[in-house]
Amino acid sequence: SRMDGATWQAEAILLVLLGFGLGSGLLNREQEEGTLAFLDGLPVERGAVFGIKLALAVLCIFVFALSGPALGWTVYQVRHWASDVSIESASMLALAARYALLSVLSVSLGMLCGFMRQLCWPLLGVLAATVLTLKQAAPRLGAALDPSQLLADGWSTRGWGGDSMAASVAIALLCTALAYLLFTSAGGARMARLL
Helix, strand or coil: CCCCHHHHHHHHHHHHHHHHHHHHCCCHHHHHCCCHHHHHHCCCCHHHHHHHHHHHHHHHHHHHHHHHHHHHHHHHHHCHHHCCCCCCHHHHHHHHHHHHHHHHHHHHHHHHHHHHHHHHHHHHHHHHHHHHHHHHHCHHHHHHHCHHHHHCCHHHCCCCCCHHHHHHHHHHHHHHHHHHHHHHHCCCHHHHHHC
């Protein structure tokens, strides 16, 4: 509970890297390893496979991410008289929502970039450099696009809005939709032309 803003942001960056790494291998392996034909023979649609993969990956990252703060909050609730920091239940709920959004954002970005195969990690580096450049050239836009801003306030996070929250939701939805389209059309003639 004594973490400062820089520590919260560093944790957010670590979670983005972990989520991106997990997401980047979820879908493209189906095409690379030739298991798409097997999946197509099952009585399950690709959309359901996509949803299950996304949900499990997000759940893994979310549980990992929230375990530390949840343990700290629980210890505080049990021994609140020994702490000089107040952690309200609403703050924990807001923090959990932001961790969930960060998990969805990082995994969906990884799933989308995973179709670039060997270029997915360099692409993440280019995206990070773009955000850092924007933070200097256009601070408000750069801060809105920086996913680490979701956790910048840590326990003192209030409310559900803000530029970073809105931008993260929009990016997560866009990445998820594009990854879904690429996965559901993978292996077909249209996908071969696209690649």
